[in-house]
Amino acid sequence: MTTTVPPASLSTLLQPSPGPVLALKQLVARLQRENSKIQELLASLSFALRTLNNLNQFFELIPLITSRVTEADATALVLFRADGQVRLEQLHCHASDQCPNIRSALETATRTLANGLANVDPTHAQDSLESQLDAQLAARIPPGIRFFGTSILVKDSQLRERGRLYIFTQAPTYDWSETRQHLMQVIADQTAMAIANDELAVKLRERQRLDRELEIGAEIQKNLLPSHCPEIRGLELAAACRTASWVGGDYYDFIPITYGQGDHNTIAQGRWGIAVGDVMGKGVPAGLIMTMTRGMLRAEALNGHRPSRIMQHLNRAMQPDLENSHRFVTLFYAEYNPQTRILSYSNAAHLPPLLWQARTASVRRLDTYGMLIGLDGRAQYQEVAVQLEPGDRIIFYTDGITEAENPQRERFEEFRLQAALRQACQLALSPDRVLEHIFTTVSQFTGPVKEEQDDMTLIVLSVTD
Template identity: 75%
Template sequence: MLPASSLAAMSSSSPVIALKEMVSRLQRETSKIQELLASLSFALRSFNNLNQFFELIPLISCRVTEAEAAALVLFRADGQARLEQLHCHASDQCPNIRAALETATRTLANSVGIMTTDPHGDRPRLEHVLDQQLQDRLPAGIQFYGTTILVKDTNLSERGRLYVFSQQPTYEWTETRQQLLQVIADQTAVAIANDEMALKLRDRQRLDRELEIGAEIQRRLLPRHCPKIQGLDLAAACRTASWVGGDYYDFIPITYGLADSQDISQGRWGIAIGDVMGKGVPAGLIMTMTRGMLRAEALNGHRPSRILQHLNRAMKADLESSHRFVTLFYSEYNPQTRVLAFSNAAHLPPLLWRAETGTVQRLDTYGMLIGLDERTQYQQVEVRLQPGDTVVFYTDGITEADNPKGDRFEEARLAAVLERACAKGLDAQALLDYIFAAVIDFIGVEGRISDDMTLIVMRVMD
């Protein structure tokens, strides 16, 4: 036998050894938990596939809370739920837990719908309904605990529920375990939010690419440069407020009745400017449709008023269904006679500066918007131009441009700018630049271009 002194020494040292072992065990448990949470954080930073990240959630939840099973349930926007992942660790109740979860999630939407039909009740939280459904379906002896996955978007929204299960009678849902499960739920919420932001970014990039392609197509449909028309100096430009605009202008060679040996610049030319109500892709599509139909009509040799009438009848149904309309000014210039014949479908009338008198007049006729009323009749007027005369075609982005005070550029100011520019003897391109500069100066550095701006300058040379 050991001496009494040795027994006394051993007896006195046992609590110390037990305490050291307890501290060592706690350190190992803490280290294990830290490693698991670190692994989860690494996965959050590294995984591009959200499903791969979801596979880790129940596994780590089991380990850090010492539960026998854990499940991740996600909510959908329509109030339904889906069992995303289930992990069972040494539990013979796994089939029963899975069956209870699948049944509870499947009936969640109906339960929420029934409960919200009560006019005297408030809309129940999805987590409370799901917990009750799960409680009713789990076998006796299985306890479960859960925490909600909340994602911050416009506000805090429930995106799912994270559960742990245990059938051990001595299992306690301690504050530490609650905190650990909440940490995992928060990491899951971050992963969901990151995935949604990445999806929105990809959608935005795809949309930007589509808009870029649409803008490129539209740029190609607009004239790349002004044609050479006998006796005319031309300049034109379109500045869109967004990727794709609704403004339209065109120069159409009318070869109908032109001799094969005759230079195309000596023949008649259609000059058009239009504006589709609205901006963006829908307006751009309608503009493209208008361009194709207008060219087809012009090449058939119809006079301007008849062309607008045909367009109005042909486009009425499509424009009405899209709740958009088109303003269009179409003119035909004959270089041999210097006669400009025109018809207007409610577009802003071009301004004609007469070199002989130094005055400005409007070129306008009666006519309704394209697509408003198929019975509309369009008038046609002819004006003979003289050397030095200048015609400016424009869209409402010019006259409706506003400055920070709320004042608009308006037609009167455009006419005054035109008079000053023409008095300087500027050519067509310099005159166009002069007008655009005046509009930009009026808007100011704090202003912005809120609508497409299109200009055509036609100057009759001496």
């Protein structure tokens, strides 16, 4: 017997049941809500990374957000400090019955690893810190709890392990899916970025602090050098010091030996000490030794001692400190008497000043025997005197000038300095112009300087009458 189905009934049979469709729609809606929630959480973490200045506040968010996006029972952030310490930084746990056990396992594992008491099998002695931590944690985590970890890698000069991000679950059906692994890695990368940014900020603040201290040191040193050349009867002077860094080791000074013994005119006509020196090395240590040299030299000069005696006293006084610092000082010290135009001088292994004698149109070196200041406390120093005449010129300088190099690694050397002095004197340039001429000649020789060169100091003395 054949049964005929009415058309309306057939249409009804062919339509899908409302139950599965509704369930599918609900599933899609739930997945969309979950995806939206995850996106919002990750966006919140990115916002915190940009806005939070306190790294600890950012660390507090990491386990919480990790737990939400991975649906884990507990989440922990463990950091490897630069000093070698392994530390449980943050733990977020809502599995109340196992929270104390998870915390205890983490603290014991990190403490054991940090103290170097981990019983690592010799065959795994080269395992990474992360592998050792995982092994320590696996040995202490309560049964029934599984954990998964993701590396926190920070790149500076190389890629370094800086921590571990863990999740814990008691659910037997929990799936460590590729999606959850990806989400964990995103959060770990954000954490690594926060660590790198914080360390960079610390280095920047330290650099700014050092720059400020160097700036202050340079200002102090600048104030210790003569702000202008003094008025000395029968002389015209020009001087400049160009340091290679914030604080330099070059030194020059003009010391009124009759200071405090009369008015300005009396001092100008009295004896004057002229010094130029160089501390081995550059930067702050050299600047500190230069400051010490200046103070002690002035004290000796104002006592009225002769140049050779001043060198001897200075060497004996400074030798213990300089020997301990492994630095030494070259120093040329001269005393000029305007009444007689006699220059008496002594040299402690400094580059000899160059004297242009107008009468003979020749250049001679002003030198005496003497060792570096600070090398040997028993060293003796010679003293020589020279009679100056109107038109004579003397240049006192440091090795930054003669050792200046051009792109072919050739040095300026003394013979080029002598040639520049001769040319300037033949043109009858003033001391200021002689100074400018020599610095310009050196600059033309070296060309554009790509590497930091040494400090350059130059004093030009011209006898007028």
